[in-house]
Amino acid sequence: MGRLRRHDDKAQRRADWPTWVYLFKEGDGDSGFLKIGFADDMQQRAREIQTGNPRQIELGFALRVRRRHMAKNLEAAFLKRAARQIIIGEWIAMPLPEATSLLVGLANECKIDVLGYAPGSADIEPD
Numbered sequence: 456m457g458r459l460r461r462h463d464d465k466a467q468r469r470a471d472w473p474t475w476v477y478l479f480k481e482g483d484g485d486s487g488f489l490k491i492g493f494a495d496d497m498q499q500r501a502r503e504i505q506t507g508n509p510r511q512i513e514l515g516f517a518l519r520v521r522r523r524h525m526a527k528n529l530e531a532a533f534l535k536r537a538a539r540q541i542i543i544g545e546w547i548a549m550p551l552p553e554a555t556s557l558l559v560g561l562a563n564e565c566k567i568d569v570l571g572y573a574p575g576s577a578d579i580e581p582d
Contacts, residue, residue, distance in 0.1 A: 473519050473570055474526040476562075478554050479504055480515040488546050489515060489554050491533055493526035497573075514573065516555045521568035532561045 475497050479490045487510070494500035497517065505512045520526050530545075536557060540547045547554065562569050 471522060473521055474523045475517045475519050475573070476526045476529050476558065477517040478515040478551065478558065479512050480551055481508060481510040481512050488542060488548055489551065491530055491545050491547065491554075491558075493523070493530055495523075515551045516558065517573040518558065518562060519570040519573070520562070521570060525567045529558070529562055529565060529567050532565055533558055536561065 472495060474493050474495055476493045477491070477497060477500065479492075479501065481487045481490070490504060490512075492500070497514065501512060501514065520529065534541065534545065534547075537547050537549060537554070540549045542548055549557075561567075
């Protein structure tokens with residue numbers, strides 16, 4: 456029972472951590488496919504997405520939200536709004552500027568507590 460409780464406590468603490476909502480892009484320019492998702496560790500997530508993908512993956516845009524459940528809700532709202540552009544799963548065919556605008560607009564609309572932004576493919580260091 457103690458082991459299960461420690462796991463539950465860790466999961467609860469993790470749910471309270473700030474989390475990144477990202478738009479990774481593949482290929483050159485702003486016209487390739489985008490992947491939306493959320494992660495605590497952006498570098499690790501980029502490595503995971505890159506594995507098995509023959510095209511180069513780069514960070515297109517990310518925003519940091521106060522709680523993990525907010526990130527999950529924002530991702531779901533984005534995918535619902537972009538339903539016609541979904542290629543498969545969380546991969547979408549949408550120009551990066553349009554996707555970025557949609558993501559920021561939804562964060563405002565859903566009253567998501569945004570802590571910061573990370574435009575471009577700069578290194579991101581979680582707090």
